[in-house]
Amino acid sequence: MRVSVKKIPDKADELVVIRCVEITKDIEDIRAYALTKGTGLTGVCNERVCQFRLEDVFYFEAVDERVFAYTNDKVYELKIRLYELENAYADKYFVRCSKSFIINLMKLEGISPALNGRFTAHMKSGENIMISRQYVPVLKQAVMGGK
Amino acid sequence: MDFKTFFIKNIVMGFFVAVTCICVGIAVLGMVFDPDLRFGYQGLFSPLIYGAATMLPGLLNYSRHEMSVREAIVRKLLQFVLIELIVFLIVYTGGGLTSVSLVISLALSVFLIYITVNFVLWVSDKKTAKAFNEALLKMQQGYKKEKYE
Numbered sequence: 001m002r003v004s005v006k007k008i009p010d011k012a013d014e015l016v017v018i019r020c021v022e023i024t025k026d027i028e029d030i031r032a033y034a035l036t037k038g039t040g041l042t043g044v045c046n047e048r049v050c051q052f053r054l055e056d057v058f059y060f061e062a063v064d065e066r067v068f069a070y071t072n073d074k075v076y077e078l079k080i081r082l083y084e085l086e087n088a089y090a091d092k093y094f095v096r097c098s099k100s101f102i103i104n105l106m107k108l109e110g111i112s113p114a115l116n117g118r119f120t121a122h123m124k125s126g127e128n129i130m131i132s133r134q135y136v137p138v139l140k141q142a143v144m145g146g147k
Numbered sequence: 148m149d150f151k152t153f154f155i156k157n158i159v160m161g162f163f164v165a166v167t168c169i170c171v172g173i174a175v176l177g178m179v180f181d182p183d184l185r186f187g188y189q190g191l192f193s194p195l196i197y198g199a200a201t202m203l204p205g206l207l208n209y210s211r212h213e214m215s216v217r218e219a220i221v222r223k224l225l226q227f228v229l230i231e232l233i234v235f236l237i238v239y240t241g242g243g244l245t246s247v248s249l250v251i252s253l254a255l256s257v258f259l260i261y262i263t264v265n266f267v268l269w270v271s272d273k274k275t276a277k278a279f280n281e282a283l284l285k286m287q288q289g290y291k292k293e294k295y296e
Binding site for chain 2: 093098099105106113118119130133134139140143144
Protein backbone atom coordinates (compact mmCIF):
# COMPACT_ATOMS: atom_id res chain seq x y z
CA MET A 1 0.00 0.00 0.00
CA ARG A 2 1.37 3.41 -0.94
CA VAL A 3 1.47 6.01 1.83
CA SER A 4 1.47 9.72 1.25
CA VAL A 5 1.95 12.37 3.95
CA LYS A 6 1.25 16.01 3.24
CA LYS A 7 2.16 18.78 5.68
CA ILE A 8 -0.47 21.41 6.45
CA PRO A 9 -0.28 24.53 8.65
CA ASP A 10 -3.38 24.06 10.83
CA LYS A 11 -3.68 21.16 13.33
CA ALA A 12 -7.47 21.37 13.28
CA ASP A 13 -7.42 20.42 9.60
CA GLU A 14 -5.41 17.23 10.13
CA LEU A 15 -7.13 14.36 8.37
CA VAL A 16 -6.37 10.79 7.36
CA VAL A 17 -7.94 9.69 4.09
CA ILE A 18 -7.84 6.03 3.17
CA ARG A 19 -8.45 5.29 -0.51
CA CYS A 20 -9.28 1.67 -1.05
CA VAL A 21 -11.10 -0.65 -3.44
CA GLU A 22 -12.95 -2.41 -0.64
CA ILE A 23 -13.09 -2.16 3.15
CA THR A 24 -11.06 -5.11 4.40
CA LYS A 25 -10.03 -6.05 7.94
CA ASP A 26 -6.70 -4.24 7.41
CA ILE A 27 -8.49 -1.09 6.34
CA GLU A 28 -10.77 -1.32 9.37
CA ASP A 29 -7.70 -1.70 11.62
CA ILE A 30 -5.99 1.32 10.08
CA ARG A 31 -9.19 3.32 10.48
CA ALA A 32 -9.55 2.28 14.13
CA TYR A 33 -5.90 3.08 14.79
CA ALA A 34 -6.22 6.54 13.22
CA LEU A 35 -9.40 7.24 15.18
CA THR A 36 -7.81 6.42 18.52
CA LYS A 37 -4.39 7.97 17.91
CA GLY A 38 -3.56 11.01 20.02
CA THR A 39 -5.64 12.29 22.88
CA GLY A 40 -8.34 13.96 20.83
CA LEU A 41 -11.49 12.11 19.88
CA THR A 42 -14.18 12.78 17.36
CA GLY A 43 -17.78 11.91 18.07
CA VAL A 44 -21.33 12.87 17.24
CA CYS A 45 -23.18 14.99 19.80
CA ASN A 46 -26.61 16.46 19.08
CA GLU A 47 -26.27 15.42 15.42
CA ARG A 48 -23.06 17.42 15.09
CA VAL A 49 -19.54 16.09 14.69
CA CYS A 50 -17.52 17.37 17.62
CA GLN A 51 -14.00 16.97 18.92
CA PHE A 52 -13.30 16.36 22.58
CA ARG A 53 -10.39 15.42 24.79
CA LEU A 54 -9.80 11.87 25.91
CA GLU A 55 -8.96 13.00 29.43
CA ASP A 56 -12.44 14.53 29.75
CA VAL A 57 -14.08 11.15 29.21
CA PHE A 58 -15.44 9.51 32.37
CA TYR A 59 -16.33 6.26 30.67
CA PHE A 60 -17.20 4.56 27.40
CA GLU A 61 -20.33 2.48 27.09
CA ALA A 62 -21.45 0.03 24.42
CA VAL A 63 -25.19 -0.17 23.88
CA ASP A 64 -26.16 -2.79 21.32
CA GLU A 65 -23.82 -2.04 18.41
CA ARG A 66 -23.25 1.61 19.35
CA VAL A 67 -20.47 3.08 21.50
CA PHE A 68 -20.80 6.25 23.55
CA ALA A 69 -18.30 8.42 25.40
CA TYR A 70 -19.53 10.22 28.51
CA THR A 71 -17.92 13.46 29.65
CA ASN A 72 -19.09 15.64 32.54
CA ASP A 73 -21.98 17.14 30.61
CA LYS A 74 -22.06 15.56 27.16
CA VAL A 75 -22.53 12.21 25.49
CA TYR A 76 -20.78 11.50 22.19
CA GLU A 77 -21.44 8.62 19.86
CA LEU A 78 -18.28 7.12 18.43
CA LYS A 79 -17.74 5.16 15.25
CA ILE A 80 -15.48 2.64 16.88
CA ARG A 81 -15.77 -0.68 18.72
CA LEU A 82 -15.37 -0.94 22.47
CA TYR A 83 -12.52 -3.47 22.23
CA GLU A 84 -10.65 -1.09 19.92
CA LEU A 85 -10.91 1.64 22.57
CA GLU A 86 -9.84 -0.85 25.20
CA ASN A 87 -6.70 -1.75 23.25
CA ALA A 88 -5.90 1.81 22.22
CA TYR A 89 -6.22 3.45 25.63
CA ALA A 90 -5.06 0.79 28.05
CA ASP A 91 -1.89 2.83 28.63
CA LYS A 92 -3.95 5.96 29.29
CA TYR A 93 -5.68 4.70 32.41
CA PHE A 94 -8.76 3.38 30.63
CA VAL A 95 -9.76 -0.06 31.91
CA ARG A 96 -12.58 -2.41 30.98
CA CYS A 97 -14.81 -3.04 34.00
CA SER A 98 -17.62 -5.04 32.38
CA LYS A 99 -18.79 -6.30 29.04
CA SER A 100 -20.20 -2.88 28.16
CA PHE A 101 -18.06 -0.36 30.05
CA ILE A 102 -14.55 1.06 29.98
CA ILE A 103 -13.83 3.51 32.79
CA ASN A 104 -11.25 6.26 33.14
CA LEU A 105 -9.30 5.52 36.32
CA MET A 106 -8.44 9.20 36.65
CA LYS A 107 -12.16 9.96 36.92
CA LEU A 108 -12.86 7.20 39.38
CA GLU A 109 -13.72 8.28 42.92
CA GLY A 110 -13.46 4.78 44.36
CA ILE A 111 -15.04 1.36 44.51
CA SER A 112 -17.26 -0.38 47.06
CA PRO A 113 -18.37 -4.00 47.44
CA ALA A 114 -21.67 -4.97 45.82
CA LEU A 115 -23.66 -8.17 45.82
CA ASN A 116 -22.16 -11.54 44.96
CA GLY A 117 -18.46 -10.69 44.76
CA ARG A 118 -18.95 -7.73 42.49
CA PHE A 119 -17.97 -4.13 43.08
CA THR A 120 -19.49 -0.77 42.22
CA ALA A 121 -17.35 1.92 40.61
CA HIS A 122 -18.23 5.41 41.86
CA MET A 123 -17.28 7.94 39.23
CA LYS A 124 -16.38 11.53 40.10
CA SER A 125 -19.44 12.61 38.13
CA GLY A 126 -21.61 10.87 40.72
CA GLU A 127 -22.55 7.97 38.46
CA ASN A 128 -22.19 4.38 39.59
CA ILE A 129 -21.05 1.59 37.28
CA MET A 130 -21.12 -2.11 38.07
CA ILE A 131 -17.77 -3.89 37.95
CA SER A 132 -18.16 -7.50 36.82
CA ARG A 133 -16.52 -10.23 38.86
CA GLN A 134 -14.64 -11.22 35.72
CA TYR A 135 -12.99 -7.79 35.45
CA VAL A 136 -12.17 -7.24 39.15
CA PRO A 137 -8.68 -8.82 38.75
CA VAL A 138 -8.05 -6.64 35.66
CA LEU A 139 -8.86 -3.47 37.60
CA LYS A 140 -6.82 -4.58 40.60
CA GLN A 141 -3.87 -5.31 38.32
CA ALA A 142 -4.16 -1.87 36.69
CA VAL A 143 -4.28 0.01 40.00
CA MET A 144 -2.52 -2.15 42.54
CA GLY A 145 -0.12 -4.02 40.28
CA GLY A 146 0.73 -7.49 41.56
CA LYS A 147 -0.67 -6.91 45.09
CA MET B 148 -14.02 -15.03 38.18
CA ASP B 149 -13.10 -18.59 37.29
CA PHE B 150 -14.55 -21.53 39.19
CA LYS B 151 -11.35 -22.19 41.17
CA THR B 152 -11.17 -18.60 42.50
CA PHE B 153 -14.90 -18.63 43.23
CA PHE B 154 -14.58 -21.96 45.07
CA ILE B 155 -11.65 -20.85 47.23
CA LYS B 156 -13.01 -17.40 47.98
CA ASN B 157 -16.66 -18.20 48.57
CA ILE B 158 -17.04 -21.88 49.36
CA VAL B 159 -13.84 -22.65 51.31
CA MET B 160 -13.75 -19.33 53.18
CA GLY B 161 -17.49 -19.58 53.82
CA PHE B 162 -17.03 -23.14 55.10
CA PHE B 163 -14.59 -22.13 57.83
CA VAL B 164 -16.72 -19.19 58.93
CA ALA B 165 -19.83 -21.42 58.89
CA VAL B 166 -18.15 -24.18 60.95
CA THR B 167 -17.16 -21.63 63.61
CA CYS B 168 -20.69 -20.22 63.70
CA ILE B 169 -22.25 -23.72 63.73
CA CYS B 170 -20.12 -24.65 66.78
CA VAL B 171 -21.46 -21.58 68.58
CA GLY B 172 -25.01 -22.34 67.37
CA ILE B 173 -24.89 -25.97 68.54
CA ALA B 174 -23.44 -24.92 71.90
CA VAL B 175 -26.12 -22.26 72.52
CA LEU B 176 -29.06 -24.36 71.28
CA GLY B 177 -27.75 -27.44 73.13
CA MET B 178 -27.44 -25.56 76.42
CA VAL B 179 -31.00 -24.25 76.06
CA PHE B 180 -32.85 -27.34 74.77
CA ASP B 181 -30.81 -30.32 75.94
CA PRO B 182 -28.26 -29.27 78.56
CA ASP B 183 -27.75 -32.81 79.92
CA LEU B 184 -26.84 -34.38 76.57
CA ARG B 185 -23.35 -35.88 76.40
CA PHE B 186 -21.63 -37.00 73.19
CA GLY B 187 -18.37 -38.64 72.22
CA TYR B 188 -15.53 -37.62 69.93
CA GLN B 189 -17.63 -38.34 66.85
CA GLY B 190 -19.79 -35.36 67.87
CA LEU B 191 -16.92 -33.08 66.84
CA PHE B 192 -17.54 -34.05 63.23
CA SER B 193 -21.08 -32.68 63.19
CA PRO B 194 -20.13 -28.98 62.69
CA LEU B 195 -17.88 -30.07 59.82
CA ILE B 196 -20.66 -32.14 58.24
CA TYR B 197 -23.19 -29.33 58.65
CA GLY B 198 -20.63 -26.86 57.28
CA ALA B 199 -19.84 -28.97 54.20
CA ALA B 200 -23.51 -29.77 53.51
CA THR B 201 -24.64 -26.17 53.83
CA MET B 202 -21.85 -24.85 51.63
CA LEU B 203 -23.03 -26.91 48.66
CA PRO B 204 -25.96 -24.58 47.81
CA GLY B 205 -23.31 -21.83 47.60
CA LEU B 206 -22.45 -23.25 44.19
CA LEU B 207 -25.70 -21.68 43.00
CA ASN B 208 -23.96 -18.33 43.15
CA TYR B 209 -21.48 -19.33 40.48
CA SER B 210 -22.23 -18.40 36.92
CA ARG B 211 -20.02 -18.14 33.84
CA HIS B 212 -22.03 -15.22 32.55
CA GLU B 213 -22.52 -11.98 34.42
CA MET B 214 -25.61 -12.15 36.58
CA SER B 215 -28.01 -9.26 36.91
CA VAL B 216 -28.67 -7.90 40.42
CA ARG B 217 -32.11 -9.52 40.34
CA GLU B 218 -30.70 -12.90 39.36
CA ALA B 219 -28.05 -12.65 42.09
CA ILE B 220 -30.71 -11.87 44.72
CA VAL B 221 -32.90 -14.76 43.55
CA ARG B 222 -29.96 -17.16 43.74
CA LYS B 223 -29.02 -15.92 47.21
CA LEU B 224 -32.60 -16.48 48.41
CA LEU B 225 -32.67 -19.93 46.85
CA GLN B 226 -29.36 -20.72 48.50
CA PHE B 227 -30.75 -19.71 51.89
CA VAL B 228 -33.90 -21.82 51.45
CA LEU B 229 -31.80 -24.84 50.44
CA ILE B 230 -29.52 -24.38 53.47
CA GLU B 231 -32.55 -24.32 55.77
CA LEU B 232 -33.92 -27.47 54.08
CA ILE B 233 -30.60 -29.32 54.37
CA VAL B 234 -30.19 -28.45 58.06
CA PHE B 235 -33.76 -29.47 58.89
CA LEU B 236 -33.38 -32.67 56.90
CA ILE B 237 -30.21 -33.64 58.79
CA VAL B 238 -31.68 -32.77 62.19
CA TYR B 239 -35.00 -34.49 61.36
CA THR B 240 -33.20 -37.65 60.19
CA GLY B 241 -31.31 -37.72 63.49
CA GLY B 242 -34.60 -37.35 65.36
CA GLY B 243 -33.62 -33.98 66.77
CA LEU B 244 -36.76 -31.99 65.97
CA THR B 245 -38.50 -32.40 69.30
CA SER B 246 -40.38 -29.13 69.80
CA VAL B 247 -41.74 -26.11 67.95
CA SER B 248 -39.48 -23.78 69.92
CA LEU B 249 -36.48 -25.85 68.79
CA VAL B 250 -37.63 -25.60 65.14
CA ILE B 251 -37.94 -21.81 65.43
CA SER B 252 -34.59 -21.49 67.22
CA LEU B 253 -32.89 -23.70 64.65
CA ALA B 254 -34.33 -21.72 61.72
CA LEU B 255 -33.23 -18.49 63.39
CA SER B 256 -29.74 -19.89 64.06
CA VAL B 257 -29.35 -20.90 60.41
CA PHE B 258 -30.45 -17.41 59.38
CA LEU B 259 -27.96 -15.76 61.75
CA ILE B 260 -25.15 -18.01 60.53
CA TYR B 261 -26.06 -17.27 56.91
CA ILE B 262 -25.97 -13.53 57.61
CA THR B 263 -22.65 -13.86 59.48
CA VAL B 264 -20.98 -15.81 56.65
CA ASN B 265 -22.13 -13.25 54.09
CA PHE B 266 -21.07 -10.41 56.35
CA VAL B 267 -17.56 -11.85 56.70
CA LEU B 268 -17.31 -12.21 52.90
CA TRP B 269 -18.52 -8.62 52.53
CA VAL B 270 -15.92 -7.41 55.07
CA SER B 271 -13.25 -9.18 52.99
CA ASP B 272 -14.47 -7.35 49.85
CA LYS B 273 -14.60 -4.09 51.80
CA LYS B 274 -10.95 -4.57 52.74
CA THR B 275 -10.10 -5.17 49.08
CA ALA B 276 -12.00 -2.01 48.10
CA LYS B 277 -10.14 0.02 50.76
CA ALA B 278 -6.73 -1.16 49.52
CA PHE B 279 -7.82 -0.48 45.93
CA ASN B 280 -9.03 3.05 46.76
CA GLU B 281 -5.78 3.89 48.53
CA ALA B 282 -3.73 2.65 45.57
CA LEU B 283 -6.05 4.54 43.19
CA LEU B 284 -5.56 7.80 45.08
CA LYS B 285 -1.78 7.38 44.96
CA MET B 286 -1.95 6.66 41.24
CA GLN B 287 -4.13 9.72 40.60
CA GLN B 288 -1.81 11.96 42.64
CA GLY B 289 1.18 10.57 40.73
CA TYR B 290 -0.59 11.27 37.43
CA LYS B 291 -1.37 14.88 38.41
CA LYS B 292 2.24 15.44 39.49
CA GLU B 293 3.51 13.95 36.22
CA LYS B 294 1.08 16.09 34.23
CA TYR B 295 1.92 19.44 35.78
CA GLU B 296 5.70 19.08 36.16
